[in-house]
């Protein structure tokens with residue numbers, strides 16, 4: 001795969017060509033806009049885009065890509081900038097392409113239960129439109145209000161309901177994408193059945209802006225969950241979470257199974273000013289959500305009784321109202337926001353769910369031995385085997401020490417994942433943050449095939465170069 005070429009034109013010439021193609025108003029170069037749009041929610045890079053483009057039509061997006069090919073500049077597609085892996089970061093004078101002016105929602109198709117939306121619409125708007133039509137878009141996570149359709153598809157976002165509804169990939173009926181050739185393709189034509197050759201839609205989903213610019217999508221909708229029930233359980237240790245999960249699946253139609261440790265709870269309580277959920281602190285907590293609470297009252301009570309008797313739970317709270325359910329969810333959903341001011345090094349990884357507690361214990365041991373200055377704050381989606389390992393300095397560390405130690409600890413986690421046949425990215429993507437770790441989850445042949453796919457969709461390397469693939473590539 002060829003490396004991104006040096007621009008053929010100087011910056012002034014590129015800006016002049018962009019202004020001529022899009023008009024003055026669509027091209028911003030002021031420092032504030034560049035600083036705000038140049039970063040996502042990862043914290044390790046400095047924004048330095050050449051400019052921020054806000055096109056208003058597919059034709060404009062195509063002309064940007066064609067100009068990029070001709071003048072050889074790099075484009076960073078940008079969504080709601082809530083990504084955590086640096087995928088939307090523009091730190092090397094790239095042209096940043098925001099679709100925020102392309103956010104039209106078509107009316108919900110009630111027959112096929114789907115909605116066609118422009119890529120700049122927020123997932124929160126899709127959820128709202130679905131709800132107004134008496135339907136439901138089930139992919140949900142703490143940043144869904146600001147994340148955009150394009151960004152969430154490009155990262156194949158997961159979230160808190162994956163055990164019941166799957167990931168974003170499972171809800172994409174069709175896609176319109178501008179490839180690195182500047183051509184518009186209509187993947188799957190929104191058809192439920194379309195086996196005419198390769199399904200390019202699934203290559204685009206999770207491609208982090210490296211294969212094409214998603215300009216429009218058709219998302220499937222479903223019936224809303226009825227009467228959700230929520231419980232929070234305090235556990236004697238993390239392995240108990242697996243036993244509670246297994247037991248809960250026997251009687252409850254679960255839609256979420258989320259865990260967090262004592263240090264995560266302490267952070268969220270302190271930052272969000274939440275009262276302690278139980279009289280005594282416990283090493284770990286499990287939040288369960290299921291549908292049709294009233295019909296499953298007996299099953300929920302039996303679960304509590306069995307867990308207390310077996311010693312797999314030491315305390316528990318069962319929500320008696322929607323407000324109580326929301327209050328219990330806050331202990332889990334607010335953790336990311338509570339940690340954000342401390343700028344943790346985020347490690348979003350996955351292993352088989354059954355091995356998750358063992359993996360956490362191993363990492364705790366390794367970090368205590370090799371990185372005593374770092375604290376581990378752990379939470380995640382237990383049912384999916386998805387762990388968010390957040391590293392923080394225990395006391396103030398010099399910036400260069402923190403950068404070096406957290407990166408080394410991240411590399412150690414990636415090496416350990418090989419022993420567990422795990423993945424260095426469960427749901428946040430590779431972006432810039434994990435590109436050196438790709439080889440721990442993918443064979444050399446797989447990476448070679450991925451490079452070939454990249455070259456086929458983006459022959460001149462104008463789409464998000466430097467993301468996903470290791471630097472040497």
Ligand SMILES: Cc1cc2nc3c(=O)[nH]c(=O)nc-3n(C[C@H](O)[C@H](O)[C@H](O)COP(=O)(O)OP(=O)(O)OC[C@H]3O[C@@H](n4cnc5c(N)ncnc54)[C@H](O)[C@@H]3O)c2cc1C
Nearest residue numbers: 079080081082083087141148150151152154157158209214
């Ligand atoms: C508090 C918090 C909680 C979170 N929880 C979760 C969670 O539970 N599960 C989860 O999966 N994620 C989670 N995330 C991460 C993040 O919200 C998701 O990755 C989200 O899908 C990113 O969408 P975005 O629009 O913000 O994309 P951005 O961050 O703007 O971009 C993400 C990637 O998509 C590319 N991209 C953006 N738009 C397009 C487009 N139109 N065409 C092609 N490529 C494009 C970018 O180049 C980049 O590589 C969380 C983030 C925060 C801040």
